[in-house]
Amino acid sequence: MKTVKWPWENRVITKKTYYVLAAMSALVFMVAGAWIWKGQAVPKHAAEEAMLVRTAVLGEGEMLESNVYAGEVRGRYESQLAFQASGKITKRFVQLGSRVQAGEALMQLDPKDLQQSVNSATAQTEAAQAQLRLAESNVQRYRQLFAGNAISRAQLDQYENAYAVAQAAVRQASAQQAQGTNQLEYSLLVADQAGIISAINAEQGQVVSAGQVVLTLVQEGEREVEINVPENRIEEFRKTSRLQVSFWALPGSTVEGEVRELAPMADAITRTFKVRVRLLNPPEAVKLGMTASVATAAPTASNLQIPLAAIYQTGKQAAVFVVAQDRLHLRQIEVGSFGTGSVQVLSGLHAGERIVVAGVHQLQDGQLVRIQGGAL
Numbered sequence: 008m009k010t011v012k013w014p015w016e017n018r019v020i021t022k023k024t025y026y027v028l029a030a031m032s033a034l035v036f037m038v039a040g041a042w043i044w045k046g047q048a049v050p051k052h053a054a055e056e057a058m059l060v061r062t063a064v065l066g067e068g069e070m071l072e073s074n075v076y077a078g079e080v081r082g083r084y085e086s087q088l089a090f091q092a093s094g095k096i097t098k099r100f101v102q103l104g105s106r107v108q109a110g111e112a113l114m115q116l117d118p119k120d121l122q123q124s125v126n127s128a129t130a131q132t133e134a135a136q137a138q139l140r141l142a143e144s145n146v147q148r149y150r151q152l153f154a155g156n157a158i159s160r161a162q163l164d165q166y167e168n169a170y171a172v173a174q175a176a177v178r179q180a181s182a183q184q185a186q187g188t189n190q191l192e193y194s195l196l197v198a199d200q201a202g203i204i205s206a207i208n209a210e211q212g213q214v215v216s217a218g219q220v221v222l223t224l225v226q227e228g229e230r231e232v233e234i235n236v237p238e239n240r241i242e243e244f245r246k247t248s249r250l251q252v253s254f255w256a257l258p259g260s261t262v263e264g265e266v267r268e269l270a271p272m273a274d275a276i277t278r279t280f281k282v283r284v285r286l287l288n289p290p291e292a293v294k295l296g297m298t299a300s301v302a303t304a305a306p307t308a309s310n311l312q313i314p315l316a317a318i319y320q321t322g323k324q325a326a327v328f329v330v331a332q333d334r335l336h337l338r339q340i341e342v343g344s345f346g347t348g349s350v351q352v353l354s355g356l357h358a359g360e361r362i363v364v365a366g367v368h369q370l371q372d373g374q375l376v377r378i379q380g381g382a383l
Contacts, residue, residue, distance in 0.1 A: 057375045061365040062330055065311055065358050074243065078234035080254075080297040082225030083267075083285070086200065089221055090116060091193040095214045101222070103207055107198045113222055114209075116194040125191050128184035135173070135180040142166070142173035202226040205295055225295060230286045231267065232299045235279035243303050244269055244282055252286060255298040263287045264301065311352040318342070318350065319367040327356065328363040328370055330378055335363065337372040 094116035101113050146166045153163040206223035209215055232252055236244060250264035268283035284301055286293065319326045325342050328335045340355030356362070361378065363370065370376075 057333065057377045058370070059379060060328075060330070060335075060363050060370065060376045062361050062378045063314075063317075063364045064361050065313070065356060074240060075300050075302045076234040076236060078232040078284070078299050078301055080286075080293060080295055080299055081231050081233045081283075082202070082205070082295060083229040083231050083283075084200075084202075084226040085205070086202075086224045086226065087220040087222075088113065088196060088198075088224055089218050090114070090196055090215060091217055092116060092121060092190045093214075093216045094118075094120065094194060096209055096211050096221070099207075099211050101204050101207075103204060105204045106202070107204065107224070108201050109198055111198050112195055113198055113204075114196040116196075116215075118191055118194045121187070121191045121194050125184065125187040128180065128187040132177070132180035132184045135176040139170075139173035139177050142170040146170040196221070198224060200224065200226045203295065230289050230293060230295075232264065232284045232286065232301055234282050234284065234301050235274070235277060236282050237279055238273060241269070241280050247303050249303070250284055251302040252284065253300045253302070254293065255300070257290070257292055257297075260290060260292070262289050262293070311356060311358065312346065312349045313352055313356070313362065314364050315345075315348055315350055317362055317364045317367060319370075328367055328372075329356075330361045330363065330376060333375060333377070335370055335372060335374045335376055 096114055097117045098115040101107060107113065146169070149158060149163050149166045152158045153160065202224045204222060205225045207221070208223070209219070209221035215221060244266050248265070250266070252262045252264045254260055264284040264286055266282060267285040270281040273280050313327065317327050319328060319337065324339050326337050326339045329338050338355055341353040343351035343353045
């Protein structure tokens with residue numbers, strides 16, 4: 008068998024073994040060359056799969072830290088009506104929600120006792136007038152006797168004094184008669200202004216005292232929302248100028264509002280402050296007694312607010328993923344006060360930038376993404 012001897016070693020290799028080693032070497036070089044060519048021909052990120060992420064564009068002044076308070080639609084001018092006399096209610100001329108005009112009768116008391124008081128006062132007036140006429144006749148006669156020196160001055164003074172007393176008695180009886188007449192007129196409760204009956208607190212057959220509230224009349228005109236605000240939130244209403252009022256029964260309807268009245272003291276029981284919010288141009292569909300929600304926008308140093316789900320926490324430092332040219336860039340930010348599901352951004356972001364708002368802990372800096380979302 009013919010052998011080949013390599014010059015650099017004293018080893019004898021067969022001709023068959025030489026061909027096998029040469030073929031293997033050629034195969035290795037071909038694989039290595041193909042791998043190098045592939046690495047140069049394919050772009051670095053061409054094989055990356057772009058992940059779909061939910062994003063939003065930052066707005067300025069659109070999302071402020073807000074709080075919502077429940078309230079009730081009320082009239083600005085509400086009159087609690089009561090009788091000025093005591094008695095038993097015999098008639099009720101209105102129903103809940105009735106529209107009334109000024110001077111219209113609302114309720115009536117039983118006038119029997121009041122009429123008897125008027126009759127008694129009238130009789131006392133007539134008796135006092137009779138006494139006055141007698142005193143007047145006596146004083147005239149005694150003045151003539153005094154002029155003829157038939158009586159002394161002391162006797163004349165006595166009758167003149169009796170005449171003055173009779174005059175005062177007539178005035179007193181007349182005043183009592185007028186008072187009784189007024190009480191009789193007070194047995195009929197009338198509306199002093201046009202409006203709507205919003206509450207009825209007494210019914211026919213009930214005995215009420217003078218001054219006891221029996222009806223509530225809401226005058227036509229402005230509508231307001233009354234809310235109760237806790238002590239730690241009252242400063243918001245002293246500073247804010249933006250109020251948004253929505254209604255449970257009118258979905259999608261929002262009305263601008265402004266603070267008209269703020270109670271100077273907290274309620275002794277609830278420890279809340281009563282606040283009246285005037286509605287600016289409310290729709291006709293807003294009715295008395297509707298449930299309303301008043302949202303405040305508290306002024307802050309920065310108006311940028313982002314969802315809490317957008318925060319990527321690395322240790323003690325907060326960061327967000329900013330999307331630029333379809334790639335993620337992790338950026339550190341400084342956060343401020345926390346709201347309901349949102350956080351205030353003091354620095355690190357600007358209005359108009361797009362950030363990822365969901366699933367941030369599954370992403371990486373520099374990752375290729377496809378965006379989905381709107382604006383904050």
